[in-house]
Amino acid sequence: MAADTIAAMSSHDAPEADMLPGLRAAVDDARAKAAATRRRKAAAWQPATTDPVARVLVDIALAHLDRPFDYAVPTTMADTAVPGARVKVRFAGQDVDGYVVERASTTDHTGTLQPLRRVVSPEPVLAPEIARLSETLAHHYAGARSDVLRLAVPPRHATAEKTASPPAPELVPVPPTAWSEVEHAEAFLRHLATGGVPRAVWSAAPGDEWPTMIAEAVAAARAGGRGALVCVPDRRDVARLDSALTAVLGEGHHVCLTADGGPAVRYRDFLAVSRGARRVVVGTRSAAFAPVHDLGLVVLWDDGDDLHAEPRAPYPHTRDVLLARAAQQGTAALLGGVARTPEAQQLVASGWAHELAVPRAVLRHRVRVEAVPAEDRAVGTRIPRGAYDALRRGLASGPVLVQTPRAGYAASLACDTCRTPARCAACTGPLALAGPAEPPHCRWCGHAETTWACPACGGRGLRAPVRGEARTAEELGRMFAGTTVRSSSGDRVVDRVGGSPDIVVATVGAEPVADEGYTAVVLLDTWLTLARDDLRVAEEALRRWLNAAALVRPGGHVVAVGDPAHPALQALVRWDPAGFARREAEERAQAHLPPAARMATVTGDLGALDDVLHLLDLPDGAEVLGPVPVEDEHRVLLRVPRSAGEALSRALGDLQRLRSARKLDPVRIQVDPLSI
Structure with missing residues (x-):
């Protein structure tokens, strides 16, 4: 029995015995692979033989950490961790994003450098000039470079990176024709085409095809072998300039950097610029950071438009971004617009830029402007006789434009008897009318007031002191039946x-472009445009009126309904944006206001503002105004002479770093705010 059992066990164990050599071989193979993996990992963490140090800008918006940090470059990343590449690094116990801004052979760090975690993409999306620009803007606006870089570099789209960027076709030079009546324009374009760096402030006139004129300036820069960057306020301007650049340069020479096409299209076009396949860029404010190769010209259209002011920290203005690029990269600059801001006028007055404009004789031939008082209502409506006659004569030969400052039907209502504003019985909000057959409703809570009665006099009649574009269209339809x-x-x-x-x-801002221009333009309710409580109210009102008036065809008629004695309307009648900007700049200089002075606002709760005023080391001559309540917070205004503007930015930057390091309550700092 025992022998049989042993024989059976032996026969049962025989297959396992046969498997032992195979198992040993598998184990040995696994051990060999593990050893090879360990060797590869050990080799991977060895520093690169050439420039083993990467200086990385980490994507952390903490002011006291706003500087490059040194990391070791492993051998496996030596070829991909190039300057401008996106990387992942270990920072404060977390994996965070960053950009390689430089490769170096040595470091000032005394300890052991942490290695790069990985290269997200070897695509160099952060150009050296944009890295320098981010430092300049962060210093000027007392912000963080990481916030600037979020504005400058669009989010990555991996599929777009895999697509090649075909080169632009050969450029065929086209001689400029649209600038023929602008004084000194020929010298500007010739200087631009020969590699010079002219700088000009250009006042466009009625009848000017400004997109074509900008396209011809871009063509002059391209003829000199350099790139160009154009920033405009909105997508409608981008579309007009896109068509003009295609007509002047041809297909495939430029890209439009806007958000309309989606993240994939935007990143694809950004890569075409970054790789040098396209050297002409047009877009809105974020396009100001486009890494155009061999940049030779920056152009800004309508710098007074508030769309050029970035609403995200550190709140840079497109004008300041482009002027900083022009100074750092030695490029030509062209600031154009129908109106002119005091900031642009200061560039002319200081000699930084020259003026481009058509002669007065040409202006008188192109447009006739008059202002008529609103009380002259000879035709029985709010349209004065002078405006009515201009519309009637204009309709005989083409389209006419009527600009009104409010949208809707009746944006506000008042008692027809005593003029008391009509308020909602439920929440005291303002009442409005959405249409002629609808009852008054509250603009705050939406409550319909079907039985409204004036609390002051008991009257039940309502009037509309401010009428929107829908009500205006209804009135004009009755006045010009059949039109x-x-x-x-x-x-x-x-x-x-x-x-x-x-x-x-x-x-305002929604005026269509007429194919052949408008025969007449009427500007209604100019008093309402001037009624805002803001430093720039007159400047902004004139800009709005001039932009609409410039849409007339040569020989057209413009009528503004308002007080003819107001300085802004006088400037419109004379078509003198430069003179108005000069007057505004002089008056602001007397009042120590921008652009003659530099200002900054600090907004937060009262305790945080007390800390700010205690810690802030202001330069000599600085004034502290406030604090004053602003909605649920308070605000302090800091003012210094323009010569001390650099010192104010430096002091605010030091304050931000100190508060960040101490983890104090946050405050919002805006340097050179658009509105105060």
Whole structure:
């Protein structure tokens, strides 16, 4: 029995015995692979033989950590961790994003450098000049470089990186023709085409095809072998300039950097610029950071538009971004617009830029402007006789434009008897009318007031002291029976109109472009445009009126309804944006206001503002105004002479770093705010 059992066990164990050599071989193979993996990992963490140190800007918006940090470059990343590449690094116990800004052979760090975790993409998306620009802007606006870089570099799209950027076709030079009547324009373009760096402030006139003129300036820069960057306020301007650049340069020479096409298209076009395949860029404010190769010209259109002011920290203005690039990279600069800001006028007065404009004789031939008082209502409506006659004569030969400052039907209501503003019975909000057949409703809570009565006099009649574009169109339709009336406002913006004799009623900024220009332009309710409580109210009102008036065809008629004695309306009648900007700059200098002075606002709760005033080391001559309540917070205004502006930025930057290191309550700092 025992022998049989042993024999059976032996026969059962025989297959396992046969498997032992195979298992040993598998184990040996696994051990060999593990050893090889360990050797590879050990080799991977060995520093690169050439430039083993990477200086990385870490994406952390903490002011006291706003500087490059040194990391070791492993041998496996030696070829991919190039300057400008996105990387992951270990920082404060977390994996965070960053950009390699430089490779170096040595470091000042005395300990052992942490290695790069990985290279997210070897694509060099942060150009050296943009890295320098981010440092300049962060210093100027007392912000963090990481915040600037979020504005400068779009989010990565991996699929777009795998797509090649084909080179642009050969450029065929086209001689400029649209600048023929602008004084000194020929010298500007010739200097630009020969590699010079002219700088000009250009006042466009009625009848100027400004997109074509900008495209010809870009063509002059390209003829000199350099790139160009153009920034405009909104997508409608981008579309017009896109068409003009295609007509002047041809297909495939430029890209439009906007958010309309989605993240993939935007990143693809950004890469085409970064790789040097496209050297002409047009876009809105974020395009100001585009890494154009061999940049030779920066152009800004309508720098007074508030869309050029970035609403995210550190709140840079497109004008300051482009001027900083022009100074750092030695490029030509062209600031154009129908109106002129005091900041642009200061560039001319200081000699930094020259002036480009058409002669007065040409202006007088192109447009006739008059102002009529609103009380002259001879035709029985709010349209004065002078405005009515201009519309009637204009409709005989083409379209006319009526600009009104408010959208909707009746944006506010008042008692027809005593003029007391009509308020909601439920929440005391303002009442408005959405249409002629609808009851008054509250703009705050939406409550319908079907039985409203004036609390002051008991009257039940309502009037509309401010009428929107819909009500204006309704009135004009009754006045000019049989004429087509078109509205453009809000989310119903019309881009272009033809040459038919129609009435176009538009709100500010929504004025369509007429194919052959408008025969007449009427500006209604100018008093309302001037009624805002803001430092720039007159400047902004004139800009809005000039932009609409410039849409007339040569020989057109412009009528503004308002007080003819107001300085802004006088400047409109004379078509003198430069003189108005000069007067504004002189008056602000007397009052120690921008651009003659530099200002900054600090907003937060009262305790945080007390800390700020205690810690802030202000330069000599600085003034502290406030604090004053602003909504749920308080604000302090800091003012210094323009010569001390650099010192103010430096002091605010030191304050930000100190508060960040001590983890004090946050405050919002805005240097050179658009509105105060």
